[in-house]
Amino acid sequence: MASSLSQDDVTRLLMExxxxxxxxxxxxxxxxxxxxxxxxxxxxxxxxxxxxxxxxVEVTVRxxxxxxxxxxxxxxxxxxxxxxxxxxxxxxxxLTHSLVLTDADLVTIVRAGSSAKLVAVAGRPEVSEDxxxxxxxHADETAVATLMRNAAARISEISLNGAVDRFAGSTxxxxxxxxxxxxxxxxxxxxxxxxxxxxxxHLVRHHELSPSLASDIVLRGREGxxxxxxxxxxxxxxxxxxxxxxxxxxxxxxxxxxxxxMGDIAFFEASLAVMASITVANAQVLIHxxxxxxxxxxxxxxxLPQGLFPAFRAAVDTIQSTGFDGEPRDLERFxxxxxxxxxxxxxxxxxxxxxxxxxxxxxxLRIAA
Numbered sequence: 001m002a003s004s005l006s007q008d009d010v011t012r013l014l015m016e017x018x019x020x021x022x023x024x025x026x027x028x029x030x031x032x033x034x035x036x037x038x039x040x041x042x043x044x045x046x047x048x049x050x051x052x053x054x055x056x057v058e059v060t061v062r063x064x065x066x067x068x069x070x071x072x073x074x075x076x077x078x079x080x081x082x083x084x085x086x087x088x089x090x091x092x093x094x095l096t097h098s099l100v101l102t103d104a105d106l107v108t109i110v111r112a113g114s115s116a117k118l119v120a121v122a123g124r125p126e127v128s129e130d131x132x133x134x135x136x137x138h139a140d141e142t143a144v145a146t147l148m149r150n151a152a153a154r155i156s157e158i159s160l161n162g163a164v165d166r167f168a169g170s171t172x173x174x175x176x177x178x179x180x181x182x183x184x185x186x187x188x189x190x191x192x193x194x195x196x197x198x199x200x201x202h203l204v205r206h207h208e209l210s211p212s213l214a215s216d217i218v219l220r221g222r223e224g225x226x227x228x229x230x231x232x233x234x235x236x237x238x239x240x241x242x243x244x245x246x247x248x249x250x251x252x253x254x255x256x257x258x259x260x261x262m263g264d265i266a267f268f269e270a271s272l273a274v275m276a277s278i279t280v281a282n283a284q285v286l287i288h289x290x291x292x293x294x295x296x297x298x299x300x301x302x303x304l305p306q307g308l309f310p311a312f313r314a315a316v317d318t319i320q321s322t323g324f325d326g327e328p329r330d331l332e333r334f335x336x337x338x339x340x341x342x343x344x345x346x347x348x349x350x351x352x353x354x355x356x357x358x359x360x361x362x363x364x365l366r367i368a369a
Contacts, residue, residue, distance in 0.1 A: 023064035029053070033074045047076050054079045062090045070097040081105055088116050095120035103130050110134040118143035127153035136163045141170050148176025157184040164190050185237055186244045235280070238266065242274045251275065253304055260315040261338050268316075275302035287316060314341045 033046055053065045066083045069075045070093040080100040084091050094101070095109070095117055106121055107130060113121070118139040121131065123146050132155040135147050144167060147153050155163075160177065164187065167173035177183070178191055245251040251271055259267040273283035276298055286294030295316060299309055318341040 020060075023058075023061045029065075029068070033069065033072050043074065047074070047079075050076065050079050054082050059087060059089055062086060063093075066090045066093045070094055071099075073099065075100050077102075084109060088114060091117055092120045096124060099126070103128050106131045107134040111138050115140050115142060119146050122147035122153070123150055125152055129154045129156045129159065132156070133159045133162075136166065141167060141173060145170065145172035145176050148173055148180060151181060155180075157187060160184065160187045161190065185241050189241060189245065189250075190248075235270075238270050239274065239280070242267075242270050246271075246274050253308060256304070257308065257311065257315075260312060260319070261342060263319060263338060265316075265319055272298055272302045272304075275304070288320065311342045317341070 029046060029049060033043070033050070038046065050065065050069065053061060056062055056065075062083065066086070069079075069083075075098065077100055080094055080098050083094045084098070084101060084105065095106075106124075110118055110121055110131065111134065118135060119142055121127070122135055122139065122143045127135075127147065127150060132147060132153055136144055136155075136159045139147075144163060147155070148163070160183070163173060163177060174191065177187075183191070242251055251274065256268060256271045259271065269283050269287055270280050272287065273280045276283065278298075283298060286298040289295060295313065296309065299312060300306065304312070315338050318338045322337055
């Protein structure tokens with residue numbers, strides 16, 4: 001560690017013009033500021049000298065000061081801000097490490113800083129949601145990819161969705177996002193749509209989803225994975241997920257049919273509620289109406305294809321009239337009964353609808369067999 005700044009050092013620093021000397025003494029000055037032995041008067045003197053060095057005409061002096069004081073808690077805020085707004089050689093150590101800078105300071109720098117400065121901010125040991133939001137809004141791909149790889153960065157759900165909006169085509173950003181420790185369900189659903197198969201596989205494995213789900217999302221697309229996400233959700237989370245999907249035209253008839261055929265009645269009820277703009281409770285009353293008029297009315301109001309209604313009707317009827325037998329593989333048998341009942345409706349469907357239905361149920365039939 002550098003020795004403490006002596007009175008002789010102070011005199012030389014103030015009197016002699018050589019830049020190498022001023023840069024050398026900056027390290028001693030940092031050691032002084034970190035020391036607990038300074039009196040209040042000595043601390044003010046050291047901070048005043050720091051202010052002088054921060055205005056030095058030589059970049060090498062200011063860079064040495066920034067490197068030496070980057071982790072110093074007693075660095076005056078005005079000096080930290082001056083150094084952070086300096087040229088990159090001076091600014092980067094402070095931007096990367098200094099905790100003296102406030103979130104407001106960092107947001108301002110993000111809005112006007114160079115790419116290298118934004119990368120430094122994105123890689124800080126602490127990044128707040130406000131700073132992350134500014135980076136995702138204003139920074140380039142390199143800085144946002146750095147932010148996504150920063151496990152210490154706090155990123156809100158809104159900001160994560162904003163990153164998908166801006167950088168869906170960026171492998172670096174999407175890779176970093178998929179590999180974050182925690183992802184909101186709505187973000188995971190969107191990522192399952194836009195990322196490569198390799199990243200989809202990591203997405204389901206990293207977030208502790210089942211091996212069968214990993215296989216489903218890689219081999220048969222994203223619908224099975226979305227259903228699995230829905231099964232693990234609370235009622236508000238499921239509503240949020242389905243509302244987002246409906247808004248982005250991803251709450252498709254095939255996905256809803258797949259859900260009901262797999263026995264996921266909660267997903268089916270919530271989907272029709274979202275599409276019809278009614279509460280789930282009201283949707284449940286209509287779907288399970290013993291007079292059998294409620295489901296037909298709700299289905300039509302939700303805007304689902306009328307040609308597929310017999311298949312949905314058969315699936316709901318089967319779910320209401322059957323259950324699990326408690327024996328091994330009863331879930332598979334339950335699903336097989338639902339699918340078999342749905343397939344009996346093929347003769348009542350238009351040819352185009354038959355092709356559509358068989359294509360969507362084919363893989364489920366193989367699983368249920």
